[in-house]
Amino acid sequence: MKITALRTYLVEPRWLFLKVETDEGISGWGEPVVEGRAETVRAAVAELADQLVGQDPGRIEDHWQVLSKGGFYRGGPVLASAVAGIDQALWDIKGKALGVPVHELLGGAVRDRMRVYSWIAGDEPTAAAEHAAKRMAEGFTAVKMNACGRMRALESPAAVHEVVDRVAAVREQIGPDRDVALDFHGRVSPAVARVLLRELEPLHPLFVEEPVVPELSGELPRLCAGTTIPIATGERLYSRWDFRDVLAAGIAVAQPDLSHAGGISETRRIAAQAELHGVSLAPHCPLGPIALAASLQVDFTSPNALIQETSLGIHYNQGSDVLDYLVDTAVFGYADGHVPRPTGPGLGIEIDEQAVAAAAERGHRWRNPVWRNPDGSFTEW
Structure with a gap:
């Protein structure tokens, strides 16, 4: 079997899908994207395609090594995300060719169902509580929320109380x-x-995610030691090397993103690395159905997997949502806060290619907001 083409599709709301085709008619799907930089990652995938067309798709690890390290300049979100989507697609091909789910190729399932959580919105306490109640009615047993909006370097008691009141x-x-x-x-x-x-x-939050930006990860040991709340981080870390010091800092939950941290291959290694430190795995995934499917394949073969994020109904998903590009949406059927083990070959999903093609004709140009303080200075979004 040989790879014949890599085709990318910009699809709403802010995603990039990848289809890797072969000469035997088996195709694999991946989701290589940096939110707000989809066109940049698309260009990176096109460059990496030169290393793949004509090659055996089954040599996944060798391809990962060459794509990640074969250029003199390495790492970073764009390259790691391009490799991540390609890696997902190659595992999808491998599983389909052998007729088994990817998790079977990674050693088999360690659980029968995976706990999931969804997002809630609401700037006011009442609105946040109402949205949480709606999520519970939809079958979730856990939710995640933004703790705050714009924050200054030092904040007033009123701003602190606003955060606490919403969570309460x-x-x-x-x-x-x-x-x-x-x-x-x-x-x-x-x-x-x-x-x-x-x-x-x-x-008693389940965890607090990304309390500081990655550049300030050196502060994590003090933050972890100073609180009983489990600390989670990792969505903006792209390799096992990025996670090395963070895992030793005392965090409770590692959150690599399957579309940013080198795909299934690298996230599987990060999960094992986290287990060495007694750290749980909760893959970051505010993205589309391919990224979610890839995340679940790792979850079902990782003993330390805690909970899986899903972007179903998240505020970003304007115009399209997770289930809109699937032929069979039952694969992500949520019941009692869990999703069942996928049993289909490869990533376990079937992409609706007509829906993808139609969405790609519209494309998107999503950009994250840029926030400023009242004095006009930049602040983190």
Whole structure:
């Protein structure tokens, strides 16, 4: 079997899909994208295609090594994301060629179902609580929410209380036997993070995600040591080398993104690396159905997998959602807060190619917001 072509599709709301074709008619799908930089990653995939066309798709590890290290300049979100989508597609081909799910090729399933969580919105406590109740009615037992909006380097008691009040409203709504996770999104300074973590402890979040930006990962040991709340991070780390010091910092949950951190191959290694430190795995995935399918394949073969993010109904998904590009949506059927083990070959999903082609004709040019403080200075989004 030989690879004949790599075709990319810009599809709403902010995704990039990849189809890798072979001379035996078996195709694999991947999702290589950096949100807001989809065209850049698309160009990187086109460059990497020169190394793949005419090659055996089954040599996944060799391709990963060459694509990741074969250029003199390595790493970073664009290259790692391009490799990630290609890697997903190659595993999809391998599984389809052998007639088994990818997790069977990774050693077999270690669980029968995987816990999942979904996002909630709402700037006011009442709105956030109502959205949480809606998610519970939809079958989820855990939700995640943005903890805050724009934050200054040092904040007022009122701003701190606003964060706590919103989380408290959600906690009261869902009760003590369900979970709420908080995403700080790197929006706060280490000083404000310490204050918020202290004030949020009585509400027992499942975890607090990205309390500081990756550039300040050196602050994680102090933050982890100063709170009882489990700390999670990793969506903006792209390799096992990026995770090395972070895992030793005392975090509780590693969150590599299957579309950014080198795909199935590298995330599988990061998961094992996390297990060495007693750290759980919760793949980051505010993306589309291919990224979610790839994440689940790793979840089902990773003993330390804790919970899986899904972007179903997330506020980014305007115009299209996770299920819109699938032939059979039952593969992501949520019940009692879990999704069943995928049994189809490859990634376990069938892409609706007509829907993808139609969406690609429209394309997209999604960009993340740029936020500024009241004084006009830049602040983290």
